[in-house]
Amino acid sequence: MTSPPPPRTEPGPRSQHMVICGDDGLAHRLAVELDAVCGEAVTVVLPSGHDEHGAEIAALHRDPDSSVELLVAARPDERTLRAAGVERAAALALTYGDDQVNMTAALVARALNPTVRLVVRMYDRERGRHLERLLDRAAQLCDDAARDMSTTVLSDADTAVPELVAAAAVGHGHTLQVEGKVFRGVVRPAGTPPQPTDLATLAVLSGAHQDDPASQDSAETPGEDGTQLLPDTRTAYHRQFTHGRLLLEEITHHHPTEPAARARRGRARSWLRARLAHLPWRVFLSHQLAAVYGTLAAIVVALSTATALFADEHPWWKNTYLPLLDIFTMGDPATDESVARRVLQLIAGFVGLAILPMVVAATMNATEAFRAASAGHPPDDDVTGHIVLVGLGKVGTRVLVRLHTTGHQVVVIERDPHARGIALARELGVPLILEDATAPGVLDRARVRECGSLLVLTRDDGQNLDIVMAVREQNPAVRVVTRLYDDDFAATVQRTLRASYPDALTRSRSVSALAAPSFAAAMMGRHVLGVMPVERGSLLFTCVDVAGHAELEGRSVHEAFRENEWRVLAVGAAAGPVPSSESDTLAGLRLDRQGFDWRPVQGRVLRSGDRVVLATTRRGLDILMTGVQPHPTGRRG
The missing domain is CATH 3.40.50.720 (NAD(P)-binding Rossmann-like Domain)
Known part of the structure; x- marks a missing residue:
């Protein structure tokens, strides 16, 4: 018998305490990410502390330099969430593999702490969108809701896909979608002149890997021969003649014209003709099918010959036709015919019993092989x-x-x-x-x-x-x-x-390793639009309100730049949330329509009412958003 839950208390002042509830590798990776940058405690709720991921988190908990706490509980019910400190937590991540468990825990957590920042892992995208709107609407009804309160629904698959694609597509980099526009990272070889679609230099690549921005073999620290993330304008200009560069490029899409649509239909017809030509008709010429039907033909020939020799005289076609009817048990009994004809009919019937199952089986096997082969x-x-x-x-x-x-x-x-x-x-x-x-x-x-x-x-x-x-x-x-x-x-x-x-x-x-940075960024109130791998490091694209950031507010676009840390890519007006149906999405993150200027004047001063899109390093985003310097020696991950 379980004891009644403790009496409900009003949440006190919100700290930077983070809570993670999960049952797989994503929970562990998320704990590692937060432990590396978060200045306050991180509590991880696991259903069992004895599996592989529980043991890894327990080891992290035992590290004297770690702020990770471990709580073992069967399920994330109200008692468990209270024990984990959700009532005063800044953020809660629910990363269970069961959508229903995550959704139920999110509703309970919002009731316990209307201002907690929720990050929920959901496989069903439509259900995730409904849950996101429901929880945000419930939180907005609370008078003391924090300004950065939000609910973010993510899928680990969606957050991992961009880096998987970028790692496979050499020179194309990661794609970024904002306001219906599409951007991507492209590699320009040394000496390549600027292109009209180029927006900003993201990195100067090392000489060893100028064609591969995701390579991990080069030196991590910037230097004359190493990769330099977010270089200043002077460095980018002088090294463009000797080193490859990773640039952010705007992709222009054109709506297809009617002739283009007709051309597509023509290509579709050509594809259909080629598809019919490539169908695996040869499966019907298999050795098995040939042997079975060859045996059947030989038996028919033998019976036809015997009928012509020993039975009553019939036209040549009837001497073949009658044995076939007998084999398939379709002929009338030969009671009024000669003894030889009746004997041959019995022989044909027994032969039919033996050969017909083989004929049917061989035919079905060939048909199934044809279906399977033609499906591809x-x-x-x-x-x-x-x-x-x-x-x-x-x-x-x-x-x-x-x-x-x-x-x-x-x-x-x-x-x-x-x-x-x-x-x-x-x-x-x-x-x-x-x-x-x-x-x-x-x-x-x-x-x-x-x-x-x-x-x-x-x-x-x-x-x-x-x-x-x-x-x-x-x-x-x-x-x-x-x-x-x-x-x-x-x-x-x-x-x-x-x-x-x-x-x-x-x-x-590892998908959990690829997804963890986006989950961690969402827990810390960062609007991460994408991650681009660059050799051993990575660049994050984020959307940040200027208000409250001394490194941005009151500075010009040029002054707000910090070499190797962050660069302002676009400037727009910060506005209140818009309905979800009118907002752009990327990997489950909502980005309100702001009318961003992707070629801002370098002298433009950033005001408190502005919102900016930044390209940052991991260290730069940690400093910008928390003011906390990351651990000098990063943990595994």
Whole structure:
């Protein structure tokens, strides 16, 4: 029997205390992220302290330099949330794998503390949007709601997809969507003149990896030969002649004209004709089918010959027709005919009993093989430089959407014909191979020898590693990005493969590790629009209100710049929230329409009523948002 919950008390002054409730690797990664930058305690609520992630968090809790507290509870009910300190917490993250658990806990937490900043992990996007509006509306009814109170619904898959795509697409970088406009990071080789679409220099790349902004082999600290994030204008100008640069580029989209639409229809008809030509008709010429039908034909010939020799005389066609009817038990009993005809009819009936099941089985096998083979659409023989995507689950489907949106040529391998992304791949006309990628010949059919990148995103770590090793043997120079659930395993795989193939590019990514920075940023009130990997570091794109930030307010755009820390990309007016149906979204984060100026005058003074889009380093964002210097020695992650 459980004791009644303690009496409800009014929440006191809100601290910077953070609470995390979760049951998998994302909770651990989020604790590591917050522990590295948060100046106050972080409480992690786990259903059990004995599994792998619980042990890792317990080890973090035992670290004398850590502020992480551990609370073991079966479920995040009211008693558990009170014990975790939600009533006075600044933020609460709910990262359970069950949407229903997260939603229930979010409603309880909002009742306990109307001003707590909620970050909720949800797989169902539509349900997440409804929950977001409901909780924000409930909080706005509270008179003492904090200015930065908010509810943010995130999906770990959505937050991880941009970096997976950026790691696979050399030179294209991460895409950013704001106000219906699309931006991306592009690499300009040394000596390339400026382009009209270039907005800002994000990094000057090292000489060793000018073509790869996501490489992790170069020196982390800026120097004459190393990568320098967010350089000043003088440095960017002088080094553009000797080093590659990572620039933010605006992508201009044009609406298709009517001739273009007709051209698309023509391409669709051409694709259909090619599709019919590539159907696997040869499965009906298999050895099994040929043997069964050949045996049936031989039996019919033998019975026809016997009928012509021993039975009554009939026309030649009837000597074949009657045995066929007897084999398929479709003929009338030969009671009025000769003894030889009746004997042959009995023989034909017994032969039919023996051969017909084999005929049916062989035919069904060939039909199933034809259906399975025709469900896919292998790439043409002239396809080169494409991206091979293995796995069309939750993450793989969203990666496919992003790659198709940015114009990349993709070939998909998926063994499950009922996977969630199969219908989308067919709708997009993407070459699709419905077989196990580890089966002999499948990777050759996907033309991995000629591909530019390989993305392996199945849910099986062992299978992912098998595929990567097989591809490495066929194409040692291919760029490989693989998703692994275990973060330590991912790091070990990446080090080993890079040591074995030093000239190749290998990325091993854990989805929880990729998603944790966005969850942590949302807990700290940061509007993170995207993350762009740049060698060992990364750049974050955030939306920040100028009011309350001494480093921004009252300074010009030029003066607000801090080398290697942050740069103002766009300036707009800070306004109140707009209805969700009118707001832009990216990875589950809402961004109100502000009319941003993406080419602000450097002398423009930032006022308290302004909102800016910043490109920042992790350290720069920590300083800007919290004023707390990160730990000099970062923890794992």
